[in-house]
Every structure is written in C-alpha cells, then in structure tokens.
Amino acid sequence: MNLRALAAKAVFQVLEKGVSLSVALPEQQQKLSSGKDKALLAELCYGVMRHLPQLDKLVSDCMNKPMKGKQRIVHQLLLIGCYQLYFTRIPAHAAISETAEACRQLKFEGLVKVVNGVLRNLQRNDKPLPTENDTLAFNTPAWLIKRLQEAYPDSWENIIEESHQRPPMWLRNNALRQSRDTYLAELAQLEIGASKGNSDNAILLDKATDVTLLPRFSEGAASVQDGAAQWAATLLAPEPKELILDACAAPGGKTCHLLESEASIDLVAVDFDAKRLARVQQNLDRLGLTAQVIHGDAANIDAWWQGDKFDRILLDAPCSATGVIRRHPDIKWLRKSADIEELAKLQAQILDHCWQWLKPGGTLLYATCSILPQENAQQVSAFLARTPDATLVPIAQQPQGDEIGWQITPGQDNMDGFYYARLIKG
Ligand SMILES: C[S@@+](CC[C@H](N)C(=O)[O-])C[C@H]1O[C@@H](n2cnc3c(N)ncnc32)[C@H](O)[C@@H]1O
Structure with a gap:
C-alpha cells in the first residue's frame, strides 16, 4: 500500500480512535521495507500532529461539507496532503498525485476527485497559514495554552515553541x-x-x-534516553546493596540506568501495565542486567510485596507527559483538560502509599515528564503539608529561590520537560 495511505491509517487511529502514535505508527511502518520510506511515513504523521489545527482549517475551508463516519480517513489523508504542500519539499505534483492514489487504495474511489480538487485548490491559492486564534497560532489546544499561561506567565510562548521543535537524540x-x-x-x-x-x-x-x-x-x-530522564539515577543515588523500588518502571529506561549506576543494588521494578512491563524485561536482557520484575499496583504494594521496606524509591509517576510533546506531539490531541486533575489524584494516591513503604531515613525521588504545576510543585507541596515525616531536599541543579523541586522546561539544555523532587523520611 502507498505510503500516504499508511500515514492516513496511522493518523486515523490517533485522532478517531485515541490510540497513541507510538503504537499506531510502528504498526504501519512494519509494512514498509526501506528505512527512508519509514522515516517519511513518520515525518508525515508527526507533522500532522504538530500542525493539526492549521491543517484542519486549511482543508475544511476548501470543502462544502465535512467528511463523516468512515470517510474521516479521507479527511486525515487530506491533512497529510496539505502538510506535504505547506511543510515539506516534496514537489506539489508528486504530493497531490500520491495522495490521490492513496485515496483510491483506501477504497474511496468516489472521493479521488475531491482529494485532487482540494489539494489543487490549496496549491493554487497559496493561502497563508491561519493564525486568527491562539489554537491556530500555536497549534495547541486552548486548555493547554491557558494552563501554560498561568504556570509560566513570562515564558509560555517559548515553551510552546520548544514543544514544536524536533527533539535531539x-x-x-x-x-x-x-x-x-x-x-x-x-x-x-x-x-x-x-x-x-x-x-x-x-x-x-x-x-x-x-x-x-x-x-x-x-x-x-x-x-x-533523553538527558532529562538520565538525572533520575544521579538524584536517587543508590548505595551498594540497597533495596530499591522502581514503582512505575515500564518500559524500564530508568530501571536499567539505576542498575548501571550501582550494580549491587537489589532492584524491584513494578508496573501496572503487563504489556509495558514486558519491555522492562527486554531492556534488562539486552543490557545483561537483573531485577525483580513484578506486575503490580504501586498504590497497593502490600498485595505483591512481603519483603522489607525500601531504602530508596523512584516514583516516576503516570502523568500528562506535557513535557515531552516535542517527542510525542499526539499528546496535545489525546489529553483533555480534565485528565490533569484525575492524574494529580492518582499521583497523590501512589505517592502516599509508596511513602509507607520507605524506611526511616530513606529517599523517595518523585518524577514526572509533565510541565504542569498541578502534577509537580503543587503536588509535592500538598504532600509535604499532609506528611509530617517528609522533608524536601533541594536539588543542586534547581534554580535558587522558593522553588519546590526541579522543573526542567522543554529545550532547557536540550532536554525534555521533566520534574524532580527529592524527599527524605525523617
Ligand atoms: C512515566 S511512565 C514510567 C517510565 C519509566 N520509569 C521509564 O523510565 O522507562 C509511568 C508508568 O506508570 C505505570 N503506572 C500507572 N499507574 C500505575 C500504578 N498504579 N502502579 C504501577 N504502575 C503504574 C504506567 O503503566 C507507566 O508505565
């Protein structure tokens, strides 16, 4: 099947079915053999996710009535066509003919003319990118812009700009x-x-x-592994032979790093999601490392652990992932504003429970790849207020002042957006 048709399938999965692009894209990429084609497929899908509101507006303005139901995939195909015309160096004639051919291959023969017509119209009119409201100007949902404006009154535009850059490796x-x-x-x-x-x-x-x-x-x-995620092992600083819990471990990047930094630790790696947990084992195997890999709930440790309390706990909590939009632009469209409060509740529940399993004198490192204070500084501040035996230990890298924890914003020192707070049990 033609590459544009595969791209439309992946984008359809994300936008209509709520599947993450990191799942939908490899499913289509495996149908291609050349590395170059796989890269172009990724570029088209990522590009559509980055610029979705503008592409949507340009395409919709060229149509008399919107595509509905099963035909939505043709709308997504048009977004891919429009992306090629506006944001790539693919010659317009090739972009249009390949996209029209994809429409035929997707078995919407009757809409090939529409696809051709819309794309030729866009090409001919050479319309500027729409910017008449914030969502269009920043290619970001209004709820997220509002939250970023509240949290970063001076730098929110820069944070959005950085979130649209291609991330380094x-x-x-x-x-x-x-x-x-x-x-x-x-x-x-x-x-x-x-x-x-x-x-x-x-x-x-x-x-x-x-x-x-x-x-x-x-x-x-x-x-x-991104540079921001690599601070976890340094900040948790495991000592020889200690018993360590990696409470939300999958896919295991930080699990492996902890073992690489101190090979003698006894590491328990837990995750709620069995499929993702399998990747922890794969990563350990590739690196020749050993941990106790357990399928369990970090908010109910008693159900799967009868051993001692832990010397140190890494809690890399489930979060909005708003700090890694540059790597996963589909997050902008998959997340909803109400998710933030739900996630903050879940994080608080896991944090309170893990704390009970930390030895006196032990360290818990709370981490998220979010840039929203509800999940980070406000979360830790509320935890400190309700937990008398918890003390926040400042992190050398965090800015001076009354900051609670270290908030890294996207692009800072080339890193992803991330948050760390180091807590000691008194
Ligand atoms: C940010 S990811 C962890 C990334 C991982 N630490 C790494 O470096 O590769 C958060 C993980 O928390 C897991 N999770 C969510 N709720 C959980 C719970 N109640 N107990 C254990 N794991 C949970 C998710 O399945 C997800 O894999």
Whole structure:
C-alpha cells in the first residue's frame, strides 16, 4: 500500500480512535521495507500532529461539507496532503498525485476527485497559514495554552515553541561496559558528532542516528534516553546493596540506568501495565542486567510485596507527559483538560502509599515528564503539608529561590520537560 495511505491509517487511529502514535505508527511502518520510506511515513504523521489545527482549517475551508463516519480517513489523508504542500519539499505534483492514489487504495474511489480538487485548490491559492486564534497560532489546544499561561506567565510562548521543535537524540553510556570518554572516542572514530551532557553518562548526538550504526549498541554499550530522564539515577543515588523500588518502571529506561549506576543494588521494578512491563524485561536482557520484575499496583504494594521496606524509591509517576510533546506531539490531541486533575489524584494516591513503604531515613525521588504545576510543585507541596515525616531536599541543579523541586522546561539544555523532587523520611 502507498505510503500516504499508511500515514492516513496511522493518523486515523490517533485522532478517531485515541490510540497513541507510538503504537499506531510502528504498526504501519512494519509494512514498509526501506528505512527512508519509514522515516517519511513518520515525518508525515508527526507533522500532522504538530500542525493539526492549521491543517484542519486549511482543508475544511476548501470543502462544502465535512467528511463523516468512515470517510474521516479521507479527511486525515487530506491533512497529510496539505502538510506535504505547506511543510515539506516534496514537489506539489508528486504530493497531490500520491495522495490521490492513496485515496483510491483506501477504497474511496468516489472521493479521488475531491482529494485532487482540494489539494489543487490549496496549491493554487497559496493561502497563508491561519493564525486568527491562539489554537491556530500555536497549534495547541486552548486548555493547554491557558494552563501554560498561568504556570509560566513570562515564558509560555517559548515553551510552546520548544514543544514544536524536533527533539535531539540522547544516549546513555553504559558505565558497566566503558567510560563515557571511551564511548565518545568510538563515536568520533565513526564520525558521529556527539558531546557530553551535564549528568554523568549523558551523550548528546549532533544529529539523530540509526541505532544500528552506533558502536556495539546491540551488545548494550549504550541506550537511547533523553538527558532529562538520565538525572533520575544521579538524584536517587543508590548505595551498594540497597533495596530499591522502581514503582512505575515500564518500559524500564530508568530501571536499567539505576542498575548501571550501582550494580549491587537489589532492584524491584513494578508496573501496572503487563504489556509495558514486558519491555522492562527486554531492556534488562539486552543490557545483561537483573531485577525483580513484578506486575503490580504501586498504590497497593502490600498485595505483591512481603519483603522489607525500601531504602530508596523512584516514583516516576503516570502523568500528562506535557513535557515531552516535542517527542510525542499526539499528546496535545489525546489529553483533555480534565485528565490533569484525575492524574494529580492518582499521583497523590501512589505517592502516599509508596511513602509507607520507605524506611526511616530513606529517599523517595518523585518524577514526572509533565510541565504542569498541578502534577509537580503543587503536588509535592500538598504532600509535604499532609506528611509530617517528609522533608524536601533541594536539588543542586534547581534554580535558587522558593522553588519546590526541579522543573526542567522543554529545550532547557536540550532536554525534555521533566520534574524532580527529592524527599527524605525523617
Ligand atoms: C512515566 S511512565 C514510567 C517510565 C519509566 N520509569 C521509564 O523510565 O522507562 C509511568 C508508568 O506508570 C505505570 N503506572 C500507572 N499507574 C500505575 C500504578 N498504579 N502502579 C504501577 N504502575 C503504574 C504506567 O503503566 C507507566 O508505565
């Protein structure tokens, strides 16, 4: 099937069925053999998610009546066509004919003329991108713009701008295999441009590179992980032989990093989602690491753990993921405003429960990939108010002032948006 038809299928899954793009895209990519085609398919789907309101408006303005029901996939195909015309260097004639052919392949023969007509109209009229309201101007839902304006009155526009950039590729050097300097030297030998990040084993690549081209990647010499996520192991700072809980572990990026940073720890990796949990085991296997991988609820530890209380707990809580929109632009359309309060409730419940399983003197690191205070500083502030034996320990990297925890915003030092708060049980 033609690449535009596959793109329409993936976009349809996200926008009509609520499936995340990280699930919908690989399902379609596996139908293509060439790496170049897979990359173009991703570019079209990601591009539509980034610019959805503008594309929607441009396409809808060219149509007499909206596509409904099963025909919605043709609307999504038109978004893909429009994206090609406005945001790529694909020659217009090729973009239009391939998109029309995709319509035929999707078995909407009767709408091929409409697709052709709408795209030719867009091409001919050379209309500017619509910007008449905030949603169109910022390609972001109004509820999220409002929350960002409240939280970041001086920098919300910059945060949105950063959330639309293509994210860089970060690697985590596996300290059990070689030093970061050695791995950087190996990368340099292959002429792969890279530099050190601020945390111990972080490496920032000059440009995204196929992992199969990285030195000894399949043997576990390095892993792909954003620079912000790599602070978790440093901030939790496990000591030799300690009993550690990774309470929301899947897919296991931080689980593996904790073991790489201190191989002698006894690590319990738990997640609620069995499918995602399988990926924790796969990641451990690739890196030759061992942990107790448990399918369980972090808000009901008594149900699956009869052992000691934990020396340290990493709580990388389920969250809105508003800090990683640059990597997952579909989040803007899958999340709803009411989700934030629901998530904050769930986070508080897991946090309170995990706290009971922390030894006196132990450390709990609360983390999210959100940039909304309801899930971060406000969450931790409310926890401190209701938990007399909890003390917040400032993080050296966080800005001076009365900040509760370290809020990283997207693009800061090239990192994803992330939040950390380190709590000690008194
Ligand atoms: C932000 S992700 C964790 C990412 C992971 N720490 C990593 O670095 O790869 C949050 C995880 O929390 C899990 N989760 C949500 N509710 C949970 C619960 N009640 N108990 C355990 N895990 C839960 C989700 O399935 C999801 O995998």
